[in-house]
Amino acid sequence: MTDPTYSYTVKSMASERIVYMDHSATTYVRKEVLDAMNPYHAEHFGNPSSIYRIARDSKKAIDAAREQVAAALGASPDECYFTSGGSESDNWAIKGIAYANRKRGNHIITSKIEHHAVLHTCLYLEKEGFNVTYLPVDRYGLVDPADLERAITDKTCLISIMYANNEIGTIEPIAELGAIARKHKIPFHTDAVQAIGNVRIDVNAQNIDLLSLSAHKFYGPKGVGVLYVRKGIPIDNLIHGGGQERRRRAGTENIAGIVGLGKAIELATADIEGHNRKIRTLRDRLMQGILSTIPHARPNGHPERRLPGNINISFEFIEGESILLWLDEEGICASTGSACTSGSLEPSHVLLATGLPVEVSHGSLRLTLGDVNTEEDVDFVLSVLPKVVSRLREMSPLYNRKEGGGNVQ
């Protein structure tokens, strides 16, 4: 608990202890980021499209943020376009390239484990006459570059593979996948929403043509993101209107949000190795603690090639929502791939794509650690979780069966 902003916002909601382990869902806004944003609400409020001095201040602030983003990605500032967030960036990249590149062909390649912002956009384009190949993944969630190469046809107009998976944390071989796309001269997009601050990104070295990111995943504000578009890649507009963002994305700029994003990405990428080391150490201890105290638990995702803060684990014989409700009772914020919290019938498409049986997918728990988590947080979760799991198993007809029957009461 080192950040004063966090302790204010979260501690004040409840008198008891809150352990936040859902950083892949969203993060709090860092104090330095809030401070950077504050003057751009009431003080420097000018519309950057106007010509007077206070408008020029806004323009300068946006330019500075664009440089911060470019530095973090190894890109040039005029290749970075501000958007309303990850979903808009994914929609724009996929629809914009598909339509601009339609003459080349109507075939898109993506993976089965993408975020819904990518998958549902592809489903929409299928209705519009595009054909989409959804590449499989192995049991760890990795896309095989050979599968990508085999899927390419002379009609392929776009390849979109996520940098790191939001549920199981698996980091894809992006540079390798990008090199295959480059070899075939096909635009390569990556949804890097979960990767920023956790992985060193260089759009040139990693052969990335388009990249989506969102500020609220790396201690910036919600409602602001970026689409990186390599110079010379033709892309249709998604939002039509005024001439903002070099006529590529209309709408008066979210100045405070953009300033916040710039500051947040600068801080998030200043010491990626140090951040990783700290969080990975906590994560590994939590993971080992869970596996050594709870039987019938299966880790999901790749053992090494994964986001430093991500734990995804399936507890057999129990269901994820009831785990979350009990953890919430204890002040622990987490998430699950169970169908019961998604409002749909099927559990996580990501877990199913890794080959996990449906019934085991229902019992998955995702804990994602971040900057605020401490040794004490890990100890607390380790003191609570085994009790929650065994309590739910005691009332599960599946567990009793597995253990050979008999009356538990």
Place this chain on the structure above:
Amino acid sequence: MYSDTVMDHFRNPRNVGEIGNADGVGEVGNPVCGDIMKIFLSIKDNIVTDAKFKTFGCGAAIASSSMATELVRGKTLEDAWELSNKAVAEALDGLPPVKMHCSVLAEEGIHMAINDYRKKQGLEPWVEKHPHSPDEDEGRTCQH
């Protein structure tokens, strides 16, 4: 998202467990769908003298099992059979629309346990008067 009554029955479920040599047992649901309820009934002189459950499922599934077993205890078999999923949901002060199928499972589990008893007694199983259709809870009922 859940009422206080649902949360109370989730946190402190009544009648968890099994009844050895139960007079009627019903198991409904499927692990693939994410919920299974197993209902155990003791029946004496046409009265449900004890009811217990084991459930794999979400908060609403556990609370529905707990409430349904509470509601049938002490009832005649005829009255227990009349317990509807809506009555279970109402007793819980409501369930979110996507969770209504949990109350349906509870009703079906009780019915299956009663008919298991009737079959063991050499009686004709009762026929569902109002069978539940997969569409009634916004199509959220699992088809597995």
